[in-house]
Each structure stands twice: as C-alpha cells, then as structure tokens.
Amino acid sequence: MEKQHKIAFIGAGAMAEAMIAGMTKTLYKPNQLIVTNRANKDRLSYLANTYGVRTETNKQQAVQEADIIILAMKPKDVANSMAEFVSSIREDHLIISVLAGVATDSIVELAKKRVPVVRAMPNTSAAIGKSATAISLGKFANEQHLAIAKSLFETVGLVTVVEEHHLHAVTALSGSGPAYVYYLVEAMEKAANEIGLESNVAKSLILQTIIGAAEMLKHSPKHPSALRKEVTSPNGTTEAGIRVLEAYRYQEAMIACIKRAMERSIELGKELIAMTK
Ligand SMILES: NC(=O)C1=CN([C@@H]2O[C@H](COP(=O)(O)OP(=O)(O)OC[C@H]3O[C@@H](n4cnc5c(N)ncnc54)[C@H](O)[C@@H]3O)[C@@H](O)[C@H]2O)C=CC1
Numbered sequence: 164m165e166k167q168h169k170i171a172f173i174g175a176g177a178m179a180e181a182m183i184a185g186m187t188k189t190l191y192k193p194n195q196l197i198v199t200n201r202a203n204k205d206r207l208s209y210l211a212n213t214y215g216v217r218t219e220t221n222k223q224q225a226v227q228e229a230d231i232i233i234l235a236m237k238p239k240d241v242a243n244s245m246a247e248f249v250s251s252i253r254e255d256h257l258i259i260s261v262l263a264g265v266a267t268d269s270i271v272e273l274a275k276k277r278v279p280v281v282r283a284m285p286n287t288s289a290a291i292g293k294s295a296t297a298i299s300l301g302k303f304a305n306e307q308h309l310a311i312a313k314s315l316f317e318t319v320g321l322v323t324v325v326e327e328h329h330l331h332a333v334t335a336l337s338g339s340g341p342a343y344v345y346y347l348v349e350a351m352e353k354a355a356n357e358i359g360l361e362s363n364v365a366k367s368l369i370l371q372t373i374i375g376a377a378e379m380l381k382h383s384p385k386h387p388s389a390l391r392k393e394v395t396s397p398n399g400t401t402e403a404g405i406r407v408l409e410a411y412r413y414q415e416a417m418i419a420c421i422k423r424a425m426e427r428s429i430e431l432g433k434e435l436i437a438m439t440k
C-alpha cells in the first residue's frame with residue numbers, strides 16, 4: 164500500500180480550505196492533515212469541526228511531524244512564516260508551494276536547505292474536485308516528488324505539468340480564472356434584475372446556462388467561436404447583444420485582464436526577492 168503521507172498546511176485561508184475540502188473527500192484521511200495559520204484560532208476550530216483535520220498552533224511541531232509541507236500563505240507572508248519553522252525543515256521533506264508568483268528557488272533559499280520543492284497553481288474549484296492545477300519542479304525535486312505532488316493534486320482535479328516559467332501564465336489563466344467566471348455571473352444576475360426577472364428564477368437559468376455551455380465546450384469538437392455562431396441567428400437577439408459587447412471591447416478587456424494578472428504574478432515573485440535581500 165502507498166505510504167500515507169502526513170501533510171502540514173501552513174496557511175489556512177481560502178485556497179487551503181478548498182484543498183482540504185477536496186482532499187478529505189477522496190484519498191486522504193482527515194488525521195493525515197495538520198493545519199496551521201498565523202494566529203486565528205477560530206478559523207482553525209472551524210476547519211477542525213468541518214473537516215475533522217488536526218490543527219496545530221506550533222508550526223515547528225506540525226512541520227516536524229509532516230512528510231509534506233504545503234505553503235498556503237500570501238506571497239508577502241512566506242518569508243516571515245518560513246522563518247518560524249525553518250529549523251524544522253528537513254531535506255527529506257517535500258515542500259509544495261501554491262503561492263502565486265513565487266519561484267521554487269526563492270522557497271529553497273528561505274528553507275536554507277537542499278529541499279525538494281514543487282510549485283503548484285491550483286484553483287478554488289479544488290473544493291469540489293474540479294481544480295485545474297499546473298505543477299512544476301524546483302531544482303532539488305525529482306520525478307518521485309513530481310509523482311507525489313501529481314497524485315495529491317489529482318485528488319482535487321486535473322493536473323498538468325509545465326515548465327516553471329509558464330506558471331505565471333497559468334496563474335493568470337486558471338488560478339484566477341474562476342473569479343472571471345464569477346464576475347460574469349454577477350453581471351448576468353444584475354442584468355436579470357434590471358430586466359425584471361425574479362432573482363431565484365434568474366439564478367437557476369444562469370447556472371444551467373453556464374453549466375450547459377461548459378459541458379458543450381468539453382464534449383463538442385467544435386471551436387468556441389463555432390458554438391457561439393450556432394447561437395447567433397442573423398439579425399437576431401444574440402447578434403444584437405454581441406455587437407454591444409464588441410462596442411465595449413469585451414474580448415480585448417478579457418485579454419488585457421489575463422495579461423495584467425500574469426504581470427502581477429511576476430511582480431509578486433520580484434517583490435518577495437526584494438523583500439528578502
Ligand atoms: N485563493 C485562490 O483562489 C488561490 C490562491 N493561491 C495562493 O494561495 C495562497 C493563499 O491564498 P488565500 O488562501 O486566498 O489567502 P488567505 O488570505 O485566505 O489565507 C492566507 C492564510 O495564510 C495564513 N498566514 C499568514 N501569515 C502566516 C504565517 N506567518 N504563518 C502561518 N500562516 C500564515 C493566514 O493566517 C491565512 O490562514 C496565496 O499565496 C495565493 O497566491 C493559489 C491559487 C488560487
């Protein structure tokens with residue numbers, strides 16, 4: 164039987180919870196997960212009560228007990244956080260970082276050891292096993308570490324392996340991606356309200372429309388633009404609506420959004436390097 168890894172989460176926010184929710188629904192027993200955060204004990208109690216995971220306020224203790232350390236704090240907090248448990252990091256640990264923008268080399272430097280690091284970019288759909296996660300290896304990580312990280316993230320969705328420099332793009336696209344979809348839904352809900360639909364009716368219609376379109380994208384061999392054209396009758400309602408989106412440069416806005424998110428990922432990595440110099 165495969166070894167049951169003990170996993171210490173350092174950081175217990177939105178992303179950690181999404182992973183914990185997904186992981187405890189599948190391969191992991193709650194007692195394999197030890198969760199720590201900066202100081203919020205109520206948050207730890209909530210996670211213990213909701214998922215049955217163990218919580219720990221002593222990060223050194225959590226790290227010592229674990230085989231895998233998952234870094235899940237904000238990028239700006241990683242240096243201070245790792246300083247709290249650096250003496251407990253061993254070279255036989257596997258560190259998995261989900262931090263946006265932060266290079267594996269920066270994590271190795273903060274660990275002050277030749278420790279294997281896997282950098283991952285999941286998204287919050289991990290909570291329901293639907294994350295799109297990309298991972299890449301740091302300089303001391305090998306194929307075995309990759310396999311461990313891959314199987315961990317496969318419990319919460321799809322996993323793809325990319326070269327590390329591509330993780331900035333991945334972060335902008337699929338790490339932040341759920342927020343772009345939620346933003347669209349928010350706009351659709353506002354519109355529905357303004358054109359007089361009752362909110363419950365609108366919600367279920369919007370939800371089914373998004374799910375239906377996503378399933379079409381998944382199962383149809385057609386390009387998204389072909390699927391769009393099938394909805395767009397000449398001189399019909401969709402064409403009239405899309406003309407407005409074009410006037411507002413909707414596609415250009417989305418492209419600019421994703422490019423700016425990618426730039427921000429690069430900035431976050433550089434800000435950490437500047438902070439730790
Ligand atoms: N929220 C998302 O959709 C995604 C987030 N990420 C990455 O995940 C990381 C966490 O993001 P969120 O969960 O959204 O943030 P969050 O703000 O919800 O959670 C951050 C957590 O870090 C903890 N923390 C801060 N300083 C600490 C310290 N010194 N020691 C231990 N814990 C400490 C906080 O107590 C909190 O539990 C970020 O680096 C982000 O780039 C990656 C993919 C998606």
Ligand SMILES: O=C(O)[C@@H]1CCC=N1
Pocket residue numbers: 263334338339
């Ligand atoms: O907004 C952020 O920085 C994080 C990374 C990807 C999603 N949330």
